[in-house]
Amino acid sequence: MSAVPPDRVAATEAAAQWHVLQREGRLSQAQQRRFMDWLVASPEHLREYLAVARVAGDLHAVLTCEVARAPSARHGNVVQLPLRNARAPVRASGTRGWRRLAACIAGLACLGVAGFAAWPTSQRYVAAHGAPRSFALPDHTVVHLNAESALSMRYSLFDRRVELERGQASFVVAKDVRPFAVHAAGLKVRDIGTTFDVSLLREQVRIDVAEGRVRVIGDAGEGRLLADLQAGQRAEVDYRSDAVAISQEDPQSMTAWWQRRVVFRDEPLLTVVDRFNRLNRLQLQVDDATAGELRLTGNLRGDDLASLRAFLDDQPALVTHASADAIHIASRLTHDKD
Amino acid sequence: MRRGAHDEAEDLVQETWLRLLRAHRGEGEPIANPEAYLFTVAANLARERALRPRHTLLPMDELEQLTHQLEGGECAEQATERAQRRQRVRELLDGLPERTRAVLVMQYRDGLTYKQIGDRMGVSAHMVKKHVVRGLAVCRQAVSETGEAA
Numbered sequence: 001m002s003a004v005p006p007d008r009v010a011a012t013e014a015a016a017q018w019h020v021l022q023r024e025g026r027l028s029q030a031q032q033r034r035f036m037d038w039l040v041a042s043p044e045h046l047r048e049y050l051a052v053a054r055v056a057g058d059l060h061a062v063l064t065c066e067v068a069r070a071p072s073a074r075h076g077n078v079v080q081l082p083l084r085n086a087r088a089p090v091r092a093s094g095t096r097g098w099r100r101l102a103a104c105i106a107g108l109a110c111l112g113v114a115g116f117a118a119w120p121t122s123q124r125y126v127a128a129h130g131a132p133r134s135f136a137l138p139d140h141t142v143v144h145l146n147a148e149s150a151l152s153m154r155y156s157l158f159d160r161r162v163e164l165e166r167g168q169a170s171f172v173v174a175k176d177v178r179p180f181a182v183h184a185a186g187l188k189v190r191d192i193g194t195t196f197d198v199s200l201l202r203e204q205v206r207i208d209v210a211e212g213r214v215r216v217i218g219d220a221g222e223g224r225l226l227a228d229l230q231a232g233q234r235a236e237v238d239y240r241s242d243a244v245a246i247s248q249e250d251p252q253s254m255t256a257w258w259q260r261r262v263v264f265r266d267e268p269l270l271t272v273v274d275r276f277n278r279l280n281r282l283q284l285q286v287d288d289a290t291a292g293e294l295r296l297t298g299n300l301r302g303d304d305l306a307s308l309r310a311f312l313d314d315q316p317a318l319v320t321h322a323s324a325d326a327i328h329i330a331s332r333l334t335h336d337k338d
Numbered sequence: 339m340r341r342g343a344h345d346e347a348e349d350l351v352q353e354t355w356l357r358l359l360r361a362h363r364g365e366g367e368p369i370a371n372p373e374a375y376l377f378t379v380a381a382n383l384a385r386e387r388a389l390r391p392r393h394t395l396l397p398m399d400e401l402e403q404l405t406h407q408l409e410g411g412e413c414a415e416q417a418t419e420r421a422q423r424r425q426r427v428r429e430l431l432d433g434l435p436e437r438t439r440a441v442l443v444m445q446y447r448d449g450l451t452y453k454q455i456g457d458r459m460g461v462s463a464h465m466v467k468k469h470v471v472r473g474l475a476v477c478r479q480a481v482s483e484t485g486e487a488a
Binding site: 008009012015016019020022024040043046049050055059060061062063136142172175 | 437
Protein backbone atom coordinates (compact mmCIF):
# COMPACT_ATOMS: atom_id res chain seq x y z
CA MET A 1 0.00 0.00 0.00
CA SER A 2 1.69 3.15 -1.14
CA ALA A 3 0.17 6.59 -0.88
CA VAL A 4 3.17 8.08 -2.69
CA PRO A 5 2.27 9.54 -6.12
CA PRO A 6 4.04 7.99 -9.13
CA ASP A 7 5.92 11.22 -10.07
CA ARG A 8 7.38 11.30 -6.62
CA VAL A 9 8.54 7.69 -6.98
CA ALA A 10 10.19 8.54 -10.30
CA ALA A 11 11.82 11.65 -8.80
CA THR A 12 13.14 9.60 -5.86
CA GLU A 13 14.60 6.96 -8.20
CA ALA A 14 16.26 9.62 -10.35
CA ALA A 15 17.57 11.44 -7.29
CA ALA A 16 19.06 8.20 -5.95
CA GLN A 17 20.69 7.52 -9.31
CA TRP A 18 22.24 10.98 -9.47
CA HIS A 19 23.36 10.71 -5.88
CA VAL A 20 25.10 7.43 -6.61
CA LEU A 21 26.78 8.85 -9.72
CA GLN A 22 27.94 11.93 -7.81
CA ARG A 23 29.55 9.72 -5.15
CA GLU A 24 31.64 8.09 -7.84
CA GLY A 25 32.98 11.56 -8.71
CA ARG A 26 33.67 10.85 -12.34
CA LEU A 27 30.93 12.85 -14.07
CA SER A 28 31.80 14.57 -17.32
CA GLN A 29 30.84 18.19 -17.95
CA ALA A 30 27.99 17.02 -20.14
CA GLN A 31 26.71 14.77 -17.32
CA GLN A 32 26.99 17.59 -14.79
CA ARG A 33 24.96 19.75 -17.12
CA ARG A 34 22.30 17.05 -17.42
CA PHE A 35 22.28 16.78 -13.66
CA MET A 36 21.73 20.53 -13.35
CA ASP A 37 18.97 20.40 -15.98
CA TRP A 38 17.28 17.67 -14.01
CA LEU A 39 17.66 19.53 -10.70
CA VAL A 40 16.07 22.76 -11.91
CA ALA A 41 13.31 21.02 -13.86
CA SER A 42 11.18 21.00 -10.70
CA PRO A 43 11.50 21.88 -7.01
CA GLU A 44 10.33 18.32 -6.43
CA HIS A 45 13.64 17.10 -7.89
CA LEU A 46 15.69 19.25 -5.57
CA ARG A 47 13.58 18.19 -2.60
CA GLU A 48 14.09 14.52 -3.41
CA TYR A 49 17.79 15.04 -4.05
CA LEU A 50 18.22 16.62 -0.61
CA ALA A 51 16.07 13.91 0.96
CA VAL A 52 18.13 11.12 -0.60
CA ALA A 53 21.32 12.82 0.62
CA ARG A 54 19.81 12.90 4.10
CA VAL A 55 18.93 9.20 3.92
CA ALA A 56 22.52 8.51 2.86
CA GLY A 57 23.71 10.51 5.87
CA ASP A 58 21.36 8.52 8.11
CA LEU A 59 22.61 5.23 6.69
CA HIS A 60 26.17 6.29 7.35
CA ALA A 61 25.31 7.33 10.90
CA VAL A 62 23.30 4.18 11.61
CA LEU A 63 25.93 1.87 10.18
CA THR A 64 28.99 3.43 11.75
CA CYS A 65 27.68 4.59 15.05
CA GLU A 66 24.87 6.68 16.27
CA VAL A 67 25.17 10.05 17.92
CA ALA A 68 23.70 9.50 21.32
CA ARG A 69 22.81 13.07 22.15
CA ALA A 70 20.01 13.96 24.46
CA PRO A 71 17.17 13.38 24.01
CA SER A 72 17.67 11.04 21.09
CA ALA A 73 19.63 8.47 23.07
CA ARG A 74 16.67 7.09 24.93
CA HIS A 75 16.12 3.83 23.08
CA GLY A 76 15.29 0.93 25.32
CA ASN A 77 16.70 -1.69 22.96
CA VAL A 78 20.25 -0.38 22.83
CA VAL A 79 23.05 -2.64 23.90
CA GLN A 80 26.02 -0.54 24.93
CA LEU A 81 29.34 -1.94 23.82
CA PRO A 82 32.69 -0.18 23.63
CA LEU A 83 33.72 0.68 20.08
CA ARG A 84 37.04 -0.48 18.79
CA ASN A 85 37.26 1.73 15.73
CA ALA A 86 35.45 4.81 16.88
CA ARG A 87 35.98 7.92 14.80
CA ALA A 88 36.56 11.45 15.92
CA PRO A 89 33.40 13.45 16.51
CA VAL A 90 32.16 15.50 13.59
CA ARG A 91 30.54 18.79 14.45
CA ALA A 92 27.05 19.01 13.11
CA SER A 93 25.74 22.12 11.47
CA GLY A 94 23.53 23.60 14.12
CA THR A 95 20.82 24.94 11.85
CA ARG A 96 18.90 22.02 10.32
CA GLY A 97 18.79 18.31 10.47
CA TRP A 98 18.50 17.92 6.73
CA ARG A 99 22.21 18.35 5.95
CA ARG A 100 24.28 15.25 5.59
CA LEU A 101 25.46 14.64 9.06
CA ALA A 102 28.15 12.04 9.28
CA ALA A 103 28.34 12.41 12.98
CA CYS A 104 29.68 9.87 15.36
CA ILE A 105 31.08 10.19 18.86
CA ALA A 106 33.85 8.03 20.26
CA GLY A 107 33.04 5.54 22.95
CA LEU A 108 29.28 5.80 22.68
CA ALA A 109 26.82 3.05 22.01
CA CYS A 110 26.73 1.69 18.51
CA LEU A 111 23.01 1.27 18.02
CA GLY A 112 23.48 -0.99 15.01
CA VAL A 113 24.67 -3.73 17.34
CA ALA A 114 21.12 -4.23 18.56
CA GLY A 115 20.16 -5.62 15.17
CA PHE A 116 22.58 -8.54 15.40
CA ALA A 117 20.54 -10.28 18.04
CA ALA A 118 17.75 -10.77 15.53
CA TRP A 119 19.97 -12.35 12.87
CA PRO A 120 20.40 -16.09 12.38
CA THR A 121 23.13 -17.29 14.63
CA SER A 122 24.20 -20.61 13.15
CA GLN A 123 24.31 -22.10 9.69
CA ARG A 124 26.20 -24.72 7.70
CA TYR A 125 27.46 -24.17 4.14
CA VAL A 126 28.64 -26.84 1.71
CA ALA A 127 30.18 -26.49 -1.75
CA ALA A 128 29.91 -29.62 -3.89
CA HIS A 129 32.51 -31.16 -6.17
CA GLY A 130 33.29 -28.82 -9.06
CA ALA A 131 31.15 -26.03 -7.60
CA PRO A 132 33.03 -23.43 -5.58
CA ARG A 133 30.76 -20.68 -4.26
CA SER A 134 30.86 -17.24 -2.68
CA PHE A 135 28.37 -15.77 -0.23
CA ALA A 136 28.06 -13.26 2.59
CA LEU A 137 27.61 -14.20 6.24
CA PRO A 138 25.06 -12.24 8.31
CA ASP A 139 27.71 -9.71 9.40
CA HIS A 140 28.61 -9.18 5.70
CA THR A 141 31.88 -11.05 5.90
CA VAL A 142 32.33 -12.47 2.41
CA VAL A 143 33.26 -16.15 2.18
CA HIS A 144 34.73 -17.89 -0.86
CA LEU A 145 34.19 -21.59 -0.31
CA ASN A 146 36.15 -23.87 -2.59
CA ALA A 147 34.63 -26.98 -4.16
CA GLU A 148 34.40 -30.05 -1.89
CA SER A 149 34.48 -27.86 1.19
CA ALA A 150 32.19 -27.30 4.15
CA LEU A 151 32.01 -24.83 6.98
CA SER A 152 29.64 -23.93 9.75
CA MET A 153 29.28 -20.62 11.52
CA ARG A 154 27.99 -19.67 14.92
CA TYR A 155 27.54 -16.03 15.82
CA SER A 156 26.63 -14.76 19.24
CA LEU A 157 26.31 -11.29 20.63
CA PHE A 158 29.95 -11.45 21.69
CA ASP A 159 31.83 -13.39 19.04
CA ARG A 160 31.82 -14.70 15.47
CA ARG A 161 33.03 -18.28 15.13
CA VAL A 162 33.47 -20.25 11.94
CA GLU A 163 34.52 -23.89 11.75
CA LEU A 164 36.16 -25.09 8.54
CA GLU A 165 35.15 -28.76 8.44
CA ARG A 166 36.90 -29.69 5.22
CA GLY A 167 38.45 -28.13 2.15
CA GLN A 168 39.36 -24.50 1.72
CA ALA A 169 37.76 -21.12 2.38
CA SER A 170 38.79 -17.48 2.16
CA PHE A 171 37.31 -14.78 4.34
CA VAL A 172 37.01 -11.08 3.61
CA VAL A 173 36.17 -10.18 7.17
CA ALA A 174 33.72 -7.34 7.82
CA LYS A 175 34.61 -4.92 10.58
CA ASP A 176 32.65 -5.56 13.72
CA VAL A 177 33.03 -5.10 17.44
CA ARG A 178 32.90 -8.87 17.86
CA PRO A 179 36.11 -10.82 17.19
CA PHE A 180 36.14 -13.17 14.19
CA ALA A 181 37.82 -16.57 14.45
CA VAL A 182 38.11 -19.60 12.20
CA HIS A 183 38.62 -23.00 13.81
CA ALA A 184 40.26 -25.65 11.63
CA ALA A 185 41.82 -28.97 12.64
CA GLY A 186 42.30 -27.92 16.23
CA LEU A 187 43.75 -24.50 15.40
CA LYS A 188 42.17 -21.15 15.98
CA VAL A 189 42.87 -18.45 13.42
CA ARG A 190 42.01 -15.14 14.95
CA ASP A 191 41.39 -12.25 12.62
CA ILE A 192 42.47 -8.69 13.21
CA GLY A 193 40.51 -7.08 10.32
CA THR A 194 41.57 -8.74 7.13
CA THR A 195 41.31 -11.09 4.12
CA PHE A 196 42.68 -14.54 4.68
CA ASP A 197 42.43 -18.12 3.53
CA VAL A 198 42.40 -21.40 5.44
CA SER A 199 42.98 -24.69 3.66
CA LEU A 200 42.96 -28.21 5.09
CA LEU A 201 45.66 -30.07 3.16
CA ARG A 202 46.76 -33.70 3.47
CA GLU A 203 49.46 -33.18 6.08
CA GLN A 204 48.86 -29.68 7.35
CA VAL A 205 46.62 -26.65 7.67
CA ARG A 206 47.70 -23.76 5.48
CA ILE A 207 46.81 -20.17 6.36
CA ASP A 208 47.37 -17.40 3.81
CA VAL A 209 46.97 -13.73 4.68
CA ALA A 210 46.18 -11.51 1.68
CA GLU A 211 45.39 -8.36 3.64
CA GLY A 212 45.69 -7.26 7.27
CA ARG A 213 46.87 -9.56 10.03
CA VAL A 214 45.87 -12.81 11.76
CA ARG A 215 47.02 -14.84 14.74
CA VAL A 216 47.13 -18.62 14.71
CA ILE A 217 46.65 -20.26 18.09
CA GLY A 218 46.98 -23.97 18.93
CA ASP A 219 44.59 -26.23 20.89
CA ALA A 220 41.44 -24.57 19.55
CA GLY A 221 42.54 -21.23 20.92
CA GLU A 222 43.64 -22.50 24.34
CA GLY A 223 47.21 -23.29 23.36
CA ARG A 224 50.24 -21.23 22.43
CA LEU A 225 50.54 -18.61 19.71
CA LEU A 226 51.83 -20.52 16.68
CA ALA A 227 52.07 -17.64 14.22
CA ASP A 228 51.37 -13.93 13.92
CA LEU A 229 50.97 -13.35 10.20
CA GLN A 230 51.05 -10.15 8.16
CA ALA A 231 49.78 -9.61 4.64
CA GLY A 232 51.66 -11.75 2.13
CA GLN A 233 52.62 -14.40 4.67
CA ARG A 234 51.72 -18.08 4.67
CA ALA A 235 51.86 -20.45 7.62
CA GLU A 236 51.73 -24.21 7.24
CA VAL A 237 51.01 -26.06 10.46
CA ASP A 238 51.59 -29.80 10.63
CA TYR A 239 48.53 -31.71 11.93
CA ARG A 240 50.53 -34.01 14.19
CA SER A 241 53.47 -32.02 15.47
CA ASP A 242 52.08 -28.46 15.25
CA ALA A 243 55.41 -27.57 13.57
CA VAL A 244 55.02 -24.23 11.79
CA ALA A 245 56.66 -23.12 8.54
CA ILE A 246 56.19 -19.50 7.54
CA SER A 247 56.90 -18.21 4.04
CA GLN A 248 56.34 -15.10 1.93
CA GLU A 249 53.82 -15.37 -0.90
CA ASP A 250 52.31 -13.05 -3.45
CA PRO A 251 48.97 -11.91 -1.93
CA GLN A 252 47.33 -11.97 -5.36
CA SER A 253 48.17 -15.61 -5.91
CA MET A 254 46.52 -16.43 -2.56
CA THR A 255 43.11 -15.36 -3.84
CA ALA A 256 43.60 -16.47 -7.45
CA TRP A 257 41.45 -19.55 -6.82
CA TRP A 258 38.40 -17.28 -6.41
CA GLN A 259 38.65 -16.96 -10.20
CA ARG A 260 39.25 -20.71 -10.53
CA ARG A 261 42.95 -20.39 -11.13
CA VAL A 262 45.30 -22.86 -9.51
CA VAL A 263 48.51 -21.11 -8.48
CA PHE A 264 51.27 -23.10 -6.82
CA ARG A 265 54.84 -22.26 -5.88
CA ASP A 266 57.16 -25.04 -4.84
CA GLU A 267 54.30 -27.31 -3.82
CA PRO A 268 54.26 -31.13 -3.92
CA LEU A 269 52.43 -32.61 -6.90
CA LEU A 270 50.03 -34.44 -4.60
CA THR A 271 48.69 -31.15 -3.20
CA VAL A 272 48.43 -29.61 -6.66
CA VAL A 273 46.49 -32.64 -7.90
CA ASP A 274 44.05 -32.36 -5.00
CA ARG A 275 43.28 -28.81 -6.03
CA PHE A 276 42.50 -29.76 -9.62
CA ASN A 277 40.49 -32.78 -8.55
CA ARG A 278 38.18 -30.62 -6.49
CA LEU A 279 37.14 -28.75 -9.60
CA ASN A 280 36.95 -31.39 -12.35
CA ARG A 281 35.03 -34.56 -13.07
CA LEU A 282 37.98 -36.13 -14.83
CA GLN A 283 40.30 -37.00 -11.95
CA LEU A 284 44.07 -36.93 -11.76
CA GLN A 285 45.79 -39.86 -10.09
CA VAL A 286 49.36 -39.95 -8.85
CA ASP A 287 50.69 -43.47 -9.26
CA ASP A 288 53.86 -43.39 -7.18
CA ALA A 289 55.14 -41.62 -4.08
CA THR A 290 58.21 -40.17 -5.77
CA ALA A 291 56.04 -38.36 -8.29
CA GLY A 292 53.70 -37.18 -5.53
CA GLU A 293 56.55 -35.52 -3.67
CA LEU A 294 57.95 -33.70 -6.69
CA ARG A 295 57.74 -29.96 -6.05
CA LEU A 296 56.25 -27.77 -8.78
CA THR A 297 55.57 -24.12 -9.56
CA GLY A 298 52.86 -22.97 -11.94
CA ASN A 299 49.75 -20.87 -12.57
CA LEU A 300 46.97 -22.58 -14.55
CA ARG A 301 43.25 -22.45 -15.11
CA GLY A 302 41.60 -24.92 -12.75
CA ASP A 303 39.26 -26.30 -15.41
CA ASP A 304 41.86 -26.60 -18.18
CA LEU A 305 43.16 -30.15 -17.79
CA ALA A 306 44.72 -30.17 -21.26
CA SER A 307 47.07 -27.34 -20.26
CA LEU A 308 47.81 -29.08 -16.98
CA ARG A 309 48.70 -32.27 -18.81
CA ALA A 310 51.00 -30.38 -21.19
CA PHE A 311 52.59 -28.70 -18.16
CA LEU A 312 53.18 -32.08 -16.45
CA ASP A 313 54.56 -33.65 -19.62
CA ASP A 314 57.08 -30.81 -19.78
CA GLN A 315 58.51 -31.88 -16.42
CA PRO A 316 61.53 -34.07 -17.15
CA ALA A 317 60.79 -36.28 -14.14
CA LEU A 318 57.10 -36.95 -14.95
CA VAL A 319 55.06 -38.83 -17.46
CA THR A 320 51.26 -38.91 -17.89
CA HIS A 321 48.83 -41.23 -19.58
CA ALA A 322 45.05 -41.09 -19.87
CA SER A 323 42.76 -44.00 -19.03
CA ALA A 324 38.98 -44.14 -19.21
CA ASP A 325 38.43 -42.77 -15.71
CA ALA A 326 41.54 -40.70 -14.93
CA ILE A 327 44.76 -39.07 -15.99
CA HIS A 328 47.59 -41.02 -14.42
CA ILE A 329 50.81 -39.32 -13.40
CA ALA A 330 53.97 -41.27 -12.63
CA SER A 331 57.68 -40.57 -12.35
CA ARG A 332 59.46 -41.19 -15.57
CA LEU A 333 61.90 -43.72 -14.04
CA THR A 334 59.17 -45.87 -12.49
CA HIS A 335 57.20 -45.72 -15.68
CA ASP A 336 60.19 -46.69 -17.86
CA LYS A 337 60.85 -49.77 -15.73
CA ASP A 338 57.31 -51.12 -16.34
CA MET B 339 5.38 17.59 14.42
CA ARG B 340 5.84 21.32 14.71
CA ARG B 341 4.38 22.91 11.63
CA GLY B 342 6.85 25.80 11.63
CA ALA B 343 9.85 23.51 11.15
CA HIS B 344 8.22 21.79 8.23
CA ASP B 345 7.37 25.09 6.57
CA GLU B 346 10.88 26.37 7.04
CA ALA B 347 12.34 23.28 5.44
CA GLU B 348 9.99 23.64 2.50
CA ASP B 349 10.87 27.35 2.13
CA LEU B 350 14.49 26.40 2.08
CA VAL B 351 13.92 23.94 -0.75
CA GLN B 352 12.02 26.55 -2.77
CA GLU B 353 14.60 29.26 -2.21
CA THR B 354 17.51 26.99 -3.01
CA TRP B 355 15.74 25.83 -6.13
CA LEU B 356 15.11 29.41 -7.30
CA ARG B 357 18.76 30.27 -6.83
CA LEU B 358 19.83 27.19 -8.78
CA LEU B 359 17.43 28.06 -11.53
CA ARG B 360 18.74 31.62 -11.68
CA ALA B 361 22.33 30.40 -11.78
CA HIS B 362 21.50 27.86 -14.43
CA ARG B 363 19.67 30.32 -16.66
CA GLY B 364 22.30 33.02 -16.07
CA GLU B 365 24.75 34.11 -18.70
CA GLY B 366 27.95 33.03 -16.99
CA GLU B 367 29.84 29.77 -17.34
CA PRO B 368 27.91 26.59 -16.62
CA ILE B 369 28.30 25.40 -13.05
CA ALA B 370 31.13 22.88 -12.95
CA ASN B 371 30.01 21.01 -9.87
CA PRO B 372 26.26 21.42 -9.38
CA GLU B 373 26.12 19.17 -6.33
CA ALA B 374 28.73 21.16 -4.40
CA TYR B 375 26.98 24.34 -5.53
CA LEU B 376 23.56 23.23 -4.35
CA PHE B 377 24.78 22.18 -0.92
CA THR B 378 26.67 25.46 -0.54
CA VAL B 379 23.63 27.51 -1.53
CA ALA B 380 21.34 25.52 0.77
CA ALA B 381 23.78 25.72 3.69
CA ASN B 382 24.19 29.48 3.25
CA LEU B 383 20.46 30.00 3.11
CA ALA B 384 19.96 27.90 6.21
CA ARG B 385 22.60 29.90 8.06
CA GLU B 386 21.14 33.23 6.97
CA ARG B 387 17.74 32.03 8.04
CA ALA B 388 18.93 31.05 11.48
CA LEU B 389 20.65 34.39 11.98
CA ARG B 390 17.88 36.53 10.52
CA PRO B 391 16.58 38.99 13.11
CA ARG B 392 12.92 38.63 13.91
CA HIS B 393 10.89 41.67 14.70
CA THR B 394 7.80 39.96 15.90
CA LEU B 395 7.50 38.93 19.49
CA LEU B 396 8.57 35.35 19.78
CA PRO B 397 6.79 32.82 21.94
CA MET B 398 8.97 31.62 24.77
CA ASP B 399 9.57 28.09 23.47
CA GLU B 400 10.59 29.32 20.05
CA LEU B 401 12.99 31.79 21.56
CA GLU B 402 14.60 29.03 23.56
CA GLN B 403 14.94 26.92 20.46
CA LEU B 404 16.46 29.76 18.48
CA THR B 405 19.04 30.42 21.19
CA HIS B 406 19.92 26.78 21.17
CA GLN B 407 20.37 26.86 17.42
CA LEU B 408 22.60 29.90 17.61
CA GLU B 409 24.74 28.12 20.15
CA GLY B 410 25.31 25.47 17.56
CA GLY B 411 22.99 22.90 19.04
CA GLU B 412 19.66 21.75 17.75
CA CYS B 413 16.24 21.69 19.25
CA ALA B 414 14.81 18.69 21.03
CA GLU B 415 12.20 18.15 18.35
CA GLN B 416 14.80 18.01 15.60
CA ALA B 417 16.90 15.58 17.57
CA THR B 418 13.90 13.40 18.36
CA GLU B 419 12.74 13.54 14.78
CA ARG B 420 16.16 12.53 13.55
CA ALA B 421 16.42 9.72 16.09
CA GLN B 422 13.04 8.40 14.95
CA ARG B 423 14.05 8.63 11.31
CA ARG B 424 17.26 6.74 11.99
CA GLN B 425 15.43 4.11 13.97
CA ARG B 426 13.20 3.67 10.92
CA VAL B 427 16.23 3.48 8.61
CA ARG B 428 17.68 0.80 10.86
CA GLU B 429 14.49 -1.25 10.62
CA LEU B 430 14.35 -0.75 6.85
CA LEU B 431 17.94 -1.97 6.53
CA ASP B 432 16.98 -5.26 8.17
CA GLY B 433 14.14 -5.67 5.70
CA LEU B 434 16.27 -5.15 2.58
CA PRO B 435 17.43 -8.10 0.47
CA GLU B 436 20.67 -9.59 1.83
CA ARG B 437 22.88 -8.42 -1.05
CA THR B 438 21.50 -4.87 -1.09
CA ARG B 439 22.13 -4.62 2.63
CA ALA B 440 25.67 -5.99 2.23
CA VAL B 441 26.40 -3.37 -0.44
CA LEU B 442 25.07 -0.55 1.74
CA VAL B 443 27.15 -1.71 4.69
CA MET B 444 30.31 -1.85 2.58
CA GLN B 445 29.63 1.60 1.18
CA TYR B 446 28.37 3.51 4.19
CA ARG B 447 30.19 1.76 6.99
CA ASP B 448 33.43 0.69 5.36
CA GLY B 449 33.65 3.49 2.80
CA LEU B 450 34.55 1.15 -0.06
CA THR B 451 34.26 2.24 -3.70
CA TYR B 452 31.70 0.61 -6.00
CA LYS B 453 34.55 -1.21 -7.71
CA GLN B 454 35.94 -2.58 -4.42
CA ILE B 455 32.47 -3.71 -3.34
CA GLY B 456 31.92 -5.35 -6.74
CA ASP B 457 35.24 -7.21 -6.47
CA ARG B 458 34.36 -8.50 -3.02
CA MET B 459 30.93 -9.69 -4.04
CA GLY B 460 31.91 -10.99 -7.44
CA VAL B 461 29.57 -8.60 -9.34
CA SER B 462 30.11 -5.54 -11.55
CA ALA B 463 30.35 -1.98 -10.23
CA HIS B 464 27.22 -1.28 -12.27
CA MET B 465 25.30 -3.91 -10.30
CA VAL B 466 26.61 -2.45 -7.03
CA LYS B 467 25.27 0.98 -8.01
CA LYS B 468 21.87 -0.55 -8.73
CA HIS B 469 21.81 -2.01 -5.23
CA VAL B 470 22.71 1.38 -3.71
CA VAL B 471 20.04 3.17 -5.78
CA ARG B 472 17.46 0.62 -4.72
CA GLY B 473 18.47 0.81 -1.06
CA LEU B 474 18.37 4.61 -1.00
CA ALA B 475 15.07 4.81 -2.88
CA VAL B 476 13.38 2.23 -0.63
CA CYS B 477 14.56 4.01 2.52
CA ARG B 478 13.63 7.45 1.20
CA GLN B 479 10.12 6.35 0.21
CA ALA B 480 9.48 4.57 3.47
CA VAL B 481 10.79 7.48 5.55
CA SER B 482 8.60 9.94 3.67
CA GLU B 483 5.53 7.72 4.10
CA THR B 484 6.20 7.51 7.83
CA GLY B 485 6.78 11.26 7.98
CA GLU B 486 3.53 12.03 6.23
CA ALA B 487 1.59 9.59 8.33
CA ALA B 488 2.89 11.20 11.52
